[in-house]
Amino acid sequence: MSQPQRRPPGELPILHVDMDAFYVEVERMRDPSLIGRPVIVGGSGRRGVVASASYEARAAGVHAAMPTAQARRLCPSAVVVTSDFSGYIEASSAIAEVFESVTPHVEPIALDEAFLDVSGAHRLFDSSSEIAWHLRNAVREAVALECSVGVASNKTLAKLASVAAKPAVHPDGPRPGLGVCVVSVADELDFLQAHRVEALWGVGPMTLRRLNEINVSTVGDLAAVPLERLVSTVGAAHGAHLAALARGIDDRPVHRGGLPRSVSHEQTFETDLTGADRVRSEAVRLADAVASRLRANGLSGRTVTVKVKHPDFSLRTRAHTIPEPIQTGHALAHVAQELIGSLDLHGGIRLLGVAVSNLEETASAETESATRSADEREAAPAQPHQMALDLNLPPDAQTECGDETIRGPTGDTELDLRLAVALDAIRNRFGRTVIAHGSAALRDGTPGERRWGR
DNA sequence: TCTGGGGTCCTCTGCCCT
DNA sequence: TCTGAGGGCAGAGGACCC
Numbered sequence: 032m033s034q035p036q037r038r039p040p041g042e043l044p045i046l047h048v049d050m051d052a053f054y055v056e057v058e059r060m061r062d063p064s065l066i067g068r069p070v071i072v073g074g075s076g077r078r079g080v081v082a083s084a085s086y087e088a089r090a091a092g093v094h095a096a097m098p099t100a101q102a103r104r105l106c107p108s109a110v111v112v113t114s115d116f117s118g119y120i121e122a123s124s125a126i127a128e129v130f131e132s133v134t135p136h137v138e139p140i141a142l143d144e145a146f147l148d149v150s151g152a153h154r155l156f157d158s159s160s161e162i163a164w165h166l167r168n169a170v171r172e173a174v175a176l177e178c179s180v181g182v183a184s185n186k187t188l189a190k191l192a193s194v195a196a197k198p199a200v201h202p203d204g205p206r207p208g209l210g211v212c213v214v215s216v217a218d219e220l221d222f223l224q225a226h227r228v229e230a231l232w233g234v235g236p237m238t239l240r241r242l243n244e245i246n247v248s249t250v251g252d253l254a255a256v257p258l259e260r261l262v263s264t265v266g267a268a269h270g271a272h273l274a275a276l277a278r279g280i281d282d283r284p285v286h287r288g289g290l291p292r293s294v295s296h297e298q299t300f301e302t303d304l305t306g307a308d309r310v311r312s313e314a315v316r317l318a319d320a321v322a323s324r325l326r327a328n329g330l331s332g333r334t335v336t337v338k339v340k341h342p343d344f345s346l347r348t349r350a351h352t353i354p355e356p357i358q359t360g361h362a363l364a365h366v367a368q369e370l371i372g373s374l375d376l377h378g379g380i381r382l383l384g385v386a387v388s389n390l391e392e393t394a395s396a397e398t399e400s401a402t403r404s405a406d407e408r409e410a411a412p413a414q415p416h417q418m419a420l421d422l423n424l425p426p427d428a429q430t431e432c433g434d435e436t437i438r439g440p441t442g443d444t445e446l447d448l449r450l451a452v453a454l455d456a457i458r459n460r461f462g463r464t465v466i467a468h469g470s471a472a473l474r475d476g477t478p479g480e481r482r483w484g485r
Numbered sequence: 486t487c488t489g490g491g492g493t494c495c496t497c498t499g500c501c502c503t
Numbered sequence: 504t505c506t507g508a509g510g511g512c513a514g515a516g517g518a519c520c521c
Binding site (some may be wrong): 073074076077078079080081082096097098099100114141157160199266268291292293294295296297298299342382386 | 486489490493496
């Protein structure tokens with residue numbers, strides 16, 4: 032199990048590929064002076080957290096999701112680098128090309144990891160482990176980054192195997208890992224059931240606490256618990272799922288990336304945001320960022336969700352579904368601002384988020400506008416959007432939507448779309464921060480608040 | 486001295502309709 | 504006309520992932 036093995040074609044169809052300290056290594060390529068030093072990538076502000084840490088920093092106890100301030104105390108010699116996703120996305124795209132040169136069945140999990148179904152790739156390779164070693168080399172050649180690969184009969188086992196293949200954290204520095212770990216069918220249960228139960232996908236802090244209460248601490252313990260007991264502890268669906276995983280049963284297929292379910296943008300503010308006007312102006316900015324990404328990806332959506340986090344960390348969400356899909360910041364901000372009106376903002380908020388779901392594919396406003404003359408636009412509204420019927424709705428006009436009433440127009444207007452196209456063009460040419468809605472400019476904007484998203 | 490951002494999926498609840 | 508059951512759906516929130 033610990034060494035790569037030759038296997039008959041098709042026996043172990045699933046690979047899990049996980050980049051090693053991905054963000055850190057991309058930053059080291061950008062700035063070679065970081066090589067060999069402890070590095071923390073994440074938010075550097077007062078409320079920032081660690082997104083990724085080098086193995087040197089991990090040796091000092093730093094881990095992802097830890098507040099950056101705490102990470103600095105644990106590892107004072109660490110260099111803190113603010114996340115810059117443009118470089119990560121670029122490297123991720125290059126890695127995805129390597130994966131797709133082996134198989135079209137690639138399921139991206141994050142920028143730095145993916146599942147591959149290689150059951151159809153054995154015409155070119157003798158075994159899945161040979162594919163795994165080929166991928167490692169090809170990724171290294173393409174982007175000069177290291178990855179770990181798990182090979183197994185299903186996703187859960189492949190994921191655990193890739194973890195087992197990773198470099199080890201050690202006070203003296205990182206120790207090289209196996210690189211590739213193959214879990215044979217014969218070894219599956221021994222390998223799986225020796226793991227801590229929290230290693231399973233779907234066991235977070237809450238589920239772990241509940242499982243610990245019934246004396247379950249390893250996957251082996253979990254497999255021994257009667258299903259009824261598990262169901263009464265963590266719920267029907269979750270219990271049945273965990274019971275199957277603990278026995279090595281995981282028939283989830285590798286899904287190729289499809290349409291996203293939602294697109295969102297949220298921000299934690301350096302200092303709590305107070306006053307309805309400031310919250311609304313931030314909502315305009317966030318809505319604009321979400322709308323921009325929707326258009327860039329040729330999407331529009333019908334359900335708008337606003338999320339706020341209060342100073343005591345309590346979360347509140349409000350959602351509203353409108354009859355027609357939208358993709359402009361103006362229409363999105365309109366719904367978001369109405370939803371904000373139904374939230375208690377007393378005491379301020381530390382986080383504000385705007386999300387759009389119920390997505391569907393649509394021609395982007397940019398494409399739409401570029402391919403239609405002014406006369407054509409005049410003759411027929413931009414497709415495939417249902418325009419708001421009346422641009423001159425009085426301020427007290429109302430749109431009935433389910434059990435809620437949203438005042439004023441709720442769809443994209445032709446004017447909204449043309450304005451959005453103009454904004455996109457200006458930002459593409461001069462940068463994302465060069466132009467903003469007047470209502471979003473009300474804010475005083477500390478440096479930490481000036482982000483416009485990925 | 487604090488606890489991000491961008492997602493997905495599930496459960497529960499309430500409402501509407503048949 | 505009223506009532507209850509049950510399905511479908513939307514909204515809210517929780518848990519989890521990287």
